[in-house]
Amino acid sequence: MTSSAPTAIVRDGLPEWLLPVRAAAETVRPEQLSRFLPPAEGGRHSAVLLLFGEGPTGPDLLLTERSKALRAHAGQVSFPGGALDAVDGDPQGSGPVAAALREAAEETGLDPSGVQVFATLPALYIPVSDFVVTPVLGWWRRESPVMPVDPGETGAVFRVPLAVLADPASRGRYRHPSGFTGPAFAVAGHVVWGFTAGVIDRVLHYSGLELPWDSSRQITMS
Helix, strand or coil, X not given: CCCCCCCCCCCCXXXXXXXXXXXXXXXCCHHHHCCCCCCCCCCEEEEEEEEEEEECCEEEEEEEEECCCCCCCCCCEECCEEECCHHHCCCCCCHHHHHHHHHHHHHHCCCHHHEEEEEECXXXXXXXXXXXXXXXXXXECCCCCCCCCCCCCEEEEEEEEHHHHHCHHHEEEEECCCCCEEEEEEECXXXXXXXXXXXXXXXXXXXXXXXXXXXXXXCCCC
């Protein structure tokens, strides 16, 4: 991450359509986002970037697909992000913002100086990996080219319109062979499920962007 990359949260100057997202992030409680809350001590601190932009078809969200060559979570859609490093700082302070921007730059080539971080969500817990994840919310104020930097790590980088994510035709539930069942999205030729889909689902809900959808609909991998 370059020295010009922002680490402070700046809540003002957002487009009107992002204001409900900011309001939700500032008021939502951890238990409203997930039943898995961080332990009092321990856990592997990490951060992900929810980067909201305004593309040719309107407001959108940046997502990545992990390389199919990876041993863990191969081919899974995720937000850019990863574990905090020592250089990122305090996990209770600006560390998650620094980590989310640094990892996004390393994975997608994003220029972090063009991102205005406007909020963070409460830290959430992923028991299977022992990650304590802080979702960092950013407005892509000055866009830059993005693409997989290392194809061995990132298979694809793509933007999904919020209208497509909120479309009931894109929504359903996914059942993993392990027995896990949760919200899912079939978008841009990808199935988004797991932690990423859960966060998107809750952001849409508490921002008032959610439309009625059929929770009995099953989404399967192609």
